[in-house]
Amino acid sequence: xxxxxxxxxxxxxxxxxxxxxxxxxxxxxxxxxxxxxxxxxxxxxxxxxxxxxxxxxxxxxxxxxxxxxxxxxxxxxxxxxxxxxxxxxxxxxxxxxxxxxxxxxxxxxxxxxxxxxxxxxxxxxxxxxxxxxxxxxxxxxxxxxxxxxxxxxxxxxxxxxxxxxxxxxxxxxxxxxxxxxxxxxxxxxxxxxxxxxxxxxxxxxxx
Numbered sequence: 001x002x003x004x005x006x007x008x009x010x011x012x013x014x015x016x017x018x019x020x021x022x023x024x025x026x027x028x029x030x031x032x033x034x035x036x037x038x039x040x041x042x043x044x045x046x047x048x049x050x051x052x053x054x055x056x057x058x059x060x061x062x063x064x065x066x067x068x069x070x071x072x073x074x075x076x077x078x079x080x081x082x083x084x085x086x087x088x089x090x091x092x093x094x095x096x097x098x099x100x101x102x103x104x105x106x107x108x109x110x111x112x113x114x115x116x117x118x119x120x121x122x123x124x125x126x127x128x129x130x131x132x133x134x135x136x137x138x139x140x141x142x143x144x145x146x147x148x149x150x151x152x153x154x155x156x157x158x159x160x161x162x163x164x165x166x167x168x169x170x171x172x173x174x175x176x177x178x179x180x181x182x183x184x185x186x187x188x189x190x191x192x193x194x195x196x197x198x199x200x201x202x203x204x205x206x207x
Contacts, residue, residue: 020067020090020092020093021067021092021093021096021097025063025066025067026063026100028059028062029059029062030049030051030055030058030059030061030063031051031062032050032051032052033048033050033051034048034049034204035048035158035205035207036049036061036065036155036203036205037203037204037205038160038199038201038202039200039201039202040197040198040199040200041197041198041200042163042166042167042197043160043162043166044159044160044163045157045159045160045161045163045164046157046158046159046160046205047116047155047156047157047158048155048156048158049061049062049116049154049155050109050154050155051154052108053108053109053152053153053154053155054105054107054108054152054153054154055105056102056103057102057105057118057152057154058154060102060126060127060128061116061118061130061154061155064097064128065202066204068202069097069128070086070088070199070202071199071200071202072088072090072198072199072200073086073087073088073198073199074087074088074089074182074186074189074190074196074197074198074199075167075196075197075198075199076175076179076193076196077131077172077173077175077176078167078168078169078171078172078196079134079169079173080134080169080172081134081135082133082134082137083131083132083134083137084131084132084164084167085119085129085131085132086129086130086131086199087119088128089182089183089186090186091184094128094183097127097128098127098128100127101124101125101126101127102118102126102127103124104120104123104124104126104148105152106150107142107149107150107152107153108152109152109153110136110138110141110153111133111140111141111151111153112133112137112153113133113134113135113136114132114133114156114157114161114164115132115133115153115155115157116132116133116154116156116157117131117133117140117152117153117154118131118151119131119151120146120148120151121146122145122146122147122148123146123147123148125146132157132164134164134165167197168195168196168197170195171193171195171196175193175196178192
């Protein structure tokens, strides 16, 4: 029933405007290499993405940036000395994109400090939420979690690592138990965790 509802939601979103989701967007192929800048409440940082490291992940990230998924989003989990995790708090965007999963891929590049990977909760569950490693987390390369091995990284911070290290981190993982609130009432979520940093926008950089 849940899958049926999400499929119905995707169809509705695809037919109304302004467009926040079209299923055809999930078929777009990323360049072999591309750069992205994030503007945040703490400053800017930039990422270099290498498609060959995890093609399906690089394609989805490209799609999300191209269609402004991360604009006005939240660093909702910043665990000091571990990861900075982010994603949209817009439930319509989230549910639409989340209905189209990203297939699992093997890990080629290690989860060293500054690398970018998709979060996941089981087989073929990568969708829209990502994390940047705040330290070398090599154990994430081979960890067996929910019948899937490893978190494939496919990009790396090229400038602004100090911005990521300055994100407010005193909530650590306590925000994770309130993610439902983030999607249903963003204002209340931010009242509960008022110091969280935000992403103003993300966009491609010309080479």
